Amino acid sequence: MSELLYKKNRSFYFLLIIPALFLYIFSLIIPLVFGTIPSSFYDWNLIEGSKNFIGIENYIKLFSDKDFIHSLIFTMILAFFTIVGTNLLAFFTAYFLSEKLFGKSLSRAMFFIPNIISGIMVSFVWVFIFTGAIPSLGKSLGIDSLANISWFGTPQMATISIIIVSIWQGTGFLMMLYITGFQTIPTDVLEAGMLDGCTGIKKIIKIQIPLLMPTITINLFVSIAGAFKAFDIPLALTAGGPSKSTQTIALNTYNDAFISFNTGYASAKSVILFLIVAIITIIQLRITRKQEVEA
């Protein structure tokens, strides 16, 4: 019966796939395979209009491009702190907000809402908070050290500012995913653990984290991919400054492509970004899949 039905409907199932397939190929695959990758082998400036095939010369040039290498290192530093920060904060807020709690949905909303506002827009507001609100708060409290912090003056402080805003913005979404994860843990497992004396931190480490491995996989996947694509917050907060010290790979590529119009060279950078994101995600999926425990 089922087999017969399947054969009869096969062409229908194929047809269903076509719209999404078309959209997907048109928006991502064609630009990547026929745009970015081939362009990366050309010396191509959109404004000058010249386009010459130069093989892998763009890629060779990347190795000695100090700004690009710095942007690579900076992106990794930013990614590391953002991934650790957002996941820890999201995990612990989710831990509390998945229990029975007074005002739970309001609390959840307040942690989640920063995530749903445009990163560029909130970053502008953060600029004002860093340069206007915090100094004036410091002055009125009489704490000079708080008032005199130059949030964007040095590369270190600018990096810290970007990390703060990135963590602030990224936490909400991961928290929601962790909350759902916590809710999938059966209560009898927790109760059995409690009877065996497994409470507090021990409960988190021995029972909840292993059972949350699938959620942790997804969350790392989401946050790593997100961190390497960091663009909006650095653009609006520091625009890559001071002196290009806080340029992420995406921002560096963007400036090359849309400000200096080095289309070919920027394409080579794009390919590198793609490879990095792809490799990291594949490695990370392999590692975490192995650790998963069936509930």
Add this chain to the structure above:
Amino acid sequence: MKKMNEKARMYINGVLLLILGIIFMLPVFLIILNAFKPNKEILTDFISLPKYIYLDNFTEAMEVMNFWSSFKNTLIVTILTVALATFSSFFAAYGISHLKGKFSNGLYLFFVLGQIIPFHTVMIAISVLATKTHMTNTLWGLIVLNSGFFSAFGIMTFVGFLKGVPKELEEAATLDGCNIWRTMFQVVFPLLTPTTITLAVLFFLWTWNDFLLPSILNGEQELRTITVNLYMFKSSTNAQWNLFIAGLTLSIIPIIIIYIFAQKYITSGLTSGAIK
């Protein structure tokens, strides 16, 4: 005794988290508060409550930024993207989860691959492609491209949830005389409502907030979206914080409404599909 303790804990932790939540949300509250202050008061007194409710920011911002036109553009693009992306993903996921063998596995992987292609990798190619296909300065260009970007995520999520729908249910529906369309739409689709709403909400937020794609494609003032408009305003006039913040507050309203409406689905709709 134990019950009392539990109850007290529920309130104490609850209040504690509410306070932490308020601190966390402070920047957003500050945006809204300051939208009701004149510029001078914003610059001198960013953290205090407004001395009186000042509404001129909103009317002035709407005029200066050509606000309604960009609001309308954003709304059209967002709603049509949500519809196209959600339905095309659902259809494709339904097809993939019903087809058997290597081919359907291959298709699934092909779509999942889209998850690891960062937008920044294709943005240059897209700006070139868009010029060639006359997609620049159109709204449909944004709709088609966004739907394409979202389809990977949508299909991955829907396929995960469709695995949980028992095949017997569909067979029973067929025996009862449902044709394939009706089985898909009236039997299976309603079962996935939380997932569908969650995806639709995410697509809404991603499109509404998107800056990079519309800033690359639509330079003409008449076709700008809200984020691009606000960005342009902010970069050209650094001093008019009051207008920027008022415009920002207006642009947040639809997002907050969507969130309140969809709140109960957001947690349940996403994970189990993506995780399985």
